[in-house]
Amino acid sequence: xxxxxxxAALLAAGAAAVLTLSAACGTSGPGGSGANAWALTGGDExxxxxxxxxxxxxxxxxxxxxxxxxxxxxxxxxRTSIGAGGAPTLIFGWGxxxxxxxxxxxxxxxxxxLVEDETELTDRFLPSxxxxxxxxxxxYALPNNGMQPVLLYYNKKLFDRIGAEPPSTWDELMxxxxxxxEEGIAPFAIGGQSRWPQLMWLEYLVDxxxxxxxxxxxxxxxxxxxxxxxxxxxxxxxxxLVDAGGFxxxxxxxxxxxGADAALLYTDKAAMYLMGSWAYPSIxxxxxxxxxxxHLGYTTFPTVEDGKGDPANIVGNPANYWAVxxxxxxxxxxxxxxxxxxxxxxxxxxxxxxxxxxxPPVKGIDKRLSTTDDPDYLSFVYDLAAQAPxxxxxxxxxxxxxxxDALLTNLEQLFSxxxxxxxxxxxxxxxxxxx
Amino acid sequence: MTxxxxxxxxxxxxxxxxxxxxxxxxxxxxxxxxxxxxxxxxGVVALSFVYWDGISEMTWAGLANxxxxxxxxxxxxxxxxxxxxxVFSWLVQTPISLLLGVxxxxxxxxxxxxxxxxxLPMLLSSAAIAIAFKALLDPNFGMSLAxxxxxxAKDWLGDESLALYVVVFxxxxxxxxxxxxxxxxxxxxxxxxxxxxAQLDGAGTIRQFFHITLxxxxxxxxxxxxxxxxxxxxxxxxxxxxxxxxxxxxxxxxPLHMYLTGFSSDEMGKASTLAVLLVVTGLALALGLSxxxxxxxxxxxxxx
Numbered sequence: 001x002x003x004x005x006x007x008a009a010l011l012a013a014g015a016a017a018v019l020t021l022s023a024a025c026g027t028s029g030p031g032g033s034g035a036n037a038w039a040l041t042g043g044d045e046x047x048x049x050x051x052x053x054x055x056x057x058x059x060x061x062x063x064x065x066x067x068x069x070x071x072x073x074x075x076x077x078x079r080t081s082i083g084a085g086g087a088p089t090l091i092f093g094w095g096x097x098x099x100x101x102x103x104x105x106x107x108x109x110x111x112x113x114l115v116e117d118e119t120e121l122t123d124r125f126l127p128s129x130x131x132x133x134x135x136x137x138x139x140y141a142l143p144n145n146g147m148q149p150v151l152l153y154y155n156k157k158l159f160d161r162i163g164a165e166p167p168s169t170w171d172e173l174m175x176x177x178x179x180x181x182e183e184g185i186a187p188f189a190i191g192g193q194s195r196w197p198q199l200m201w202l203e204y205l206v207d208x209x210x211x212x213x214x215x216x217x218x219x220x221x222x223x224x225x226x227x228x229x230x231x232x233x234x235x236x237x238x239x240x241l242v243d244a245g246g247f248x249x250x251x252x253x254x255x256x257x258x259g260a261d262a263a264l265l266y267t268d269k270a271a272m273y274l275m276g277s278w279a280y281p282s283i284x285x286x287x288x289x290x291x292x293x294x295h296l297g298y299t300t301f302p303t304v305e306d307g308k309g310d311p312a313n314i315v316g317n318p319a320n321y322w323a324v325x326x327x328x329x330x331x332x333x334x335x336x337x338x339x340x341x342x343x344x345x346x347x348x349x350x351x352x353x354x355x356x357x358x359x360p361p362v363k364g365i366d367k368r369l370s371t372t373d374d375p376d377y378l379s380f381v382y383d384l385a386a387q388a389p390x391x392x393x394x395x396x397x398x399x400x401x402x403x404x405d406a407l408l409t410n411l412e413q414l415f416s417x418x419x420x421x422x423x424x425x426x427x428x429x430x431x432x433x434x435x
Numbered sequence: 436m437t438x439x440x441x442x443x444x445x446x447x448x449x450x451x452x453x454x455x456x457x458x459x460x461x462x463x464x465x466x467x468x469x470x471x472x473x474x475x476x477x478g479v480v481a482l483s484f485v486y487w488d489g490i491s492e493m494t495w496a497g498l499a500n501x502x503x504x505x506x507x508x509x510x511x512x513x514x515x516x517x518x519x520x521x522v523f524s525w526l527v528q529t530p531i532s533l534l535l536g537v538x539x540x541x542x543x544x545x546x547x548x549x550x551x552x553x554x555l556p557m558l559l560s561s562a563a564i565a566i567a568f569k570a571l572l573d574p575n576f577g578m579s580l581a582x583x584x585x586x587x588a589k590d591w592l593g594d595e596s597l598a599l600y601v602v603v604f605x606x607x608x609x610x611x612x613x614x615x616x617x618x619x620x621x622x623x624x625x626x627x628x629x630x631x632x633a634q635l636d637g638a639g640t641i642r643q644f645f646h647i648t649l650x651x652x653x654x655x656x657x658x659x660x661x662x663x664x665x666x667x668x669x670x671x672x673x674x675x676x677x678x679x680x681x682x683x684x685x686x687x688x689x690p691l692h693m694y695l696t697g698f699s700s701d702e703m704g705k706a707s708t709l710a711v712l713l714v715v716t717g718l719a720l721a722l723g724l725s726x727x728x729x730x731x732x733x734x735x736x737x738x739x
Contacts (some may be wrong), residue, residue, distance in 0.1 A: 038459055076698045083490040101701075105490040192593055193681060250574025252593020253680045258569075269575060401488075402700040413683040416595060
């Protein structure tokens with residue numbers, strides 16, 4: 001009998017320990033309104049951080065507690081949290097396919113329904129950027145940082161050395177490859193190991209050759225959309241560039257997250273670098289004299305002969321976005337809405353973004369651009385994004401996560417020659433019906 | 436790993452009947468094992484029969500995930516890569532750690548010092564090791580620049596035919612110290628009298644190694660091999676940080692394939708199926724190895 005009670009007590013103790021553990025994991029939440037926001041470290045972290053800090057000191061009853069996470073880890077954490085009903089009030093995202101997933105699962109609320117007058121929320125933003133936060137005609141997400149078009153950066157010193165001009169057509173680009181190689185300079189830097197930098201080449205080439213309709217058909221899940229001649233031609237051109245030695249030796253071992261790809265450009269090892277506009281602040285941070293001495297050039301992606309796409313089209317991320325969680329309480333939603341109306345993209349918010357080398361997607365800031373440290377560059381990015389007939393969201397964000405994963409894996413095999421352009425089209429076509 | 440504990444458990448169970456500690460002492464451990472191992476396992480089995488992307492409603496899939504996974508070339512590729520890693524890891528690690536273990540087990544102050552140096556990698560986390568090697572292997576800024584040797588500037592992690600071997604090498608760098616420790620302990624268990632007798636009979640160092648050390652280490656070899664083989668099925672963190680499964684799918688081994696299917700492609704059902712497959716393979720391997728070992732069980736001090 002004594003053994004019986006002892007056993008019961010031990011079991012109870014064990015169970016209590018387990019319960020305590022699980023309870024400890026479940027409790028969280030700050031004071032104030034209880035509203036919280038998760039965003040990314042790096043990039044525009046400081047802008048977002050200081051915006052919440054000043055908001056909280058001015059509006060203690062509508063305070064929002066912000067936490068910051070590293071990019072890749074965040075992408076997986078946020079999905080698990082949303083699925084488990086533990087999402088933050090304000091969810092940081094990219095728009096596109098991911099946002100559509102959240103909307104379809106009923107995990108985010110239309111921001112337009114939280115306010116009486118929708119225009120006070122949306123009026124200040126550039127419509128093309130706002131669009132990425134719209135699903136089925138309703139605004140679900142608002143831009144919270146700078147526009148991120150993909151640009152062709154180049155090293156002016158190296159271009160001077162061989163007496164060349166930056167390429168404006170694909171043929172010029174291909175002609176430059178052997179000229180740089182003769183000088184022992186790699187034509188292009190790329191962080192192949194991170195896989196997504198390779199995607200930028202496919203995005204631009206498909207757009208230049210076939211126009212935005214090609215990818216529109218892919219996003220619409222039209223059968224055989226990946227076998228469009230423009231995709232195949234883009235694949236062939238990528239193979240031609242790789243075979244000609246366009247990318248730096250060992251490019252598949254270079255990771256973009258360590259900044260080793262950008263370093264190749266400013267250490268004079270590579271002449272050109274195709275990257276999103278977020279590369280500028282990080283180069284400014286790592287090699288400020290490279291920019292201040294005027295060695296960094298930037299231009300748009302070259303045109304392709306007989307291509308249907310408008311050369312003014314751009315690809316990249318229009319911005320990042322805030323969405324409001326459907327699981328949040330009324331009080332939390334109220335705090336979030338008030339912040340989105342009054343705190344987001346306020347004058348000081350816009351100024352901080354500009355200071356850090358980011359271009360906010362708001363209307364009528366042309367004049368403010370000229371008073372910054374980098375007026376030429378910021379105006380270039382602003383005009384490029386504001387005047388683009390089509391600003392295409394990065395494909396890995398626009399597609400469903402499953403298709404995006406297949407795309408990155410297959411594209412890497414296209415680059416390395418394990419897959420032919422035809423095989424690439426076929427492999428991607430097989431992902432079409434899956435949803 | 437599980438089976439090693441299991442066989443010990445049954446031994447101590449026999450001891451309990453002879454008046455050892457009551458099995459109730461194991462209750463807290465059993466409760467934790469149940470909550471953190473059995474419950475999730477049952478959950479994963481259940482998930483392998485549904486379609487679920489992590490946030491939408493689950494829908495019944497029947498055996499669709501299973502037939503998908505078992506016919507998917509990506510799974511076969513992942514299994515084939517895992518088999519290669521198991522075989523190569525064993526072939527690389529076993530001789531090195533066996534010889535190092537024998538060497539370090541010997542007497543002499545300098546050996547103790549060397550032993551400490553050999554064990555250093557054990558102190559580092561997999562993530563730290565992966566990040567360090569990634570920096571070293573960078574073709575432009577890595578060891579080729581540090582040592583000024585152009586021949587080291589290879590596309591180590593970006594070449595499909597090379598990446599897997601580099602991964603096996605880094606895994607070996609991380610785990611050889613652990614297995615060396617096992618062998619060192621094994622060697623120190625061998626009675627000195629065996630060597631004294633052999634010396635009297637005029638056997639040299641090499642003969643002693645092949646006729647005394649190696650046979651006496653039989654069970655250590657089996658233990659170390661079991662840990663190595665089953666461990667190879669769980670190498671995840673190191674590969675995840677080092678290559679992320681790339682280039683292409685050249686290092687997308689089974690555990691990594693499971694993770695990416697679940698948390699990158701958001702196919703939780705399919706990922707759960709892969710997880711069940713991993714558990715079954717791991718258990719089968721561990722059980723098979725220990726069965727084989729106990730079938731051949733003889734006296735540890737055979738010939739003494």
